Amino acid sequence: MSIEGDLERALLDKLIEFSTAQNPTMPVAWENEDFTPPGDQIYLEPKHFPAENGNLAWKSGTEHSGFLSVGVCFTAGTGTPPIRDVVGALVEHFAKGTRLYKGSVLVKIEQKPSAGSAVQDGQKNIIPVTIRYRCFVS
Numbered sequence: 001m002s003i004e005g006d007l008e009r010a011l012l013d014k015l016i017e018f019s020t021a022q023n024p025t026m027p028v029a030w031e032n033e034d035f036t037p038p039g040d041q042i043y044l045e046p047k048h049f050p051a052e053n054g055n056l057a058w059k060s061g062t063e064h065s066g067f068l069s070v071g072v073c074f075t076a077g078t079g080t081p082p083i084r085d086v087v088g089a090l091v092e093h094f095a096k097g098t099r100l101y102k103g104s105v106l107v108k109i110e111q112k113p114s115a116g117s118a119v120q121d122g123q124k125n126i127i128p129v130t131i132r133y134r135c136f137v138s
Contacts, residue, residue, distance in 0.1 A: 010102035045071035071126040
């Protein structure tokens with residue numbers, strides 16, 4: 001696999017670990033795959049946003065950085081307190097300093113993830129959680 005593929009897979013594998021640890025398992029709406037929202041059940045909607053790569057010094061390697069945005073989605077009109085517990089658990093799961101390994105890459109979560117305000121999109125509300133990372137490859 002490529003560095004970019006391993007990097008994204010490391011992040012998404014960690015998200016799968018979170019979703020399958022929930023009771024019941026929390027569905028994930030994967031990008032570019034058909035998905036039917038599961039009624040009133042909470043589900044996750046990840047989107048990966050890689051930033052521009054940085055070359056730190058001549059022949060010393062490349063810094064890959066960016067963020068994974070995970071929308072915690074729920075039916076509009078159902079309130080937010082229980083959803084905030086899921087958001088908090090997701091923030092804890094991707095704690096600052098977490099190290100993720102995949103193939104030849106090490107991805108490090110650089111800061112505590114940030115949770116945004118709920119945004120309504122049609123019949124669903126989304127609370128975005130932003131997970132910032134860095135990865136150095138030589």
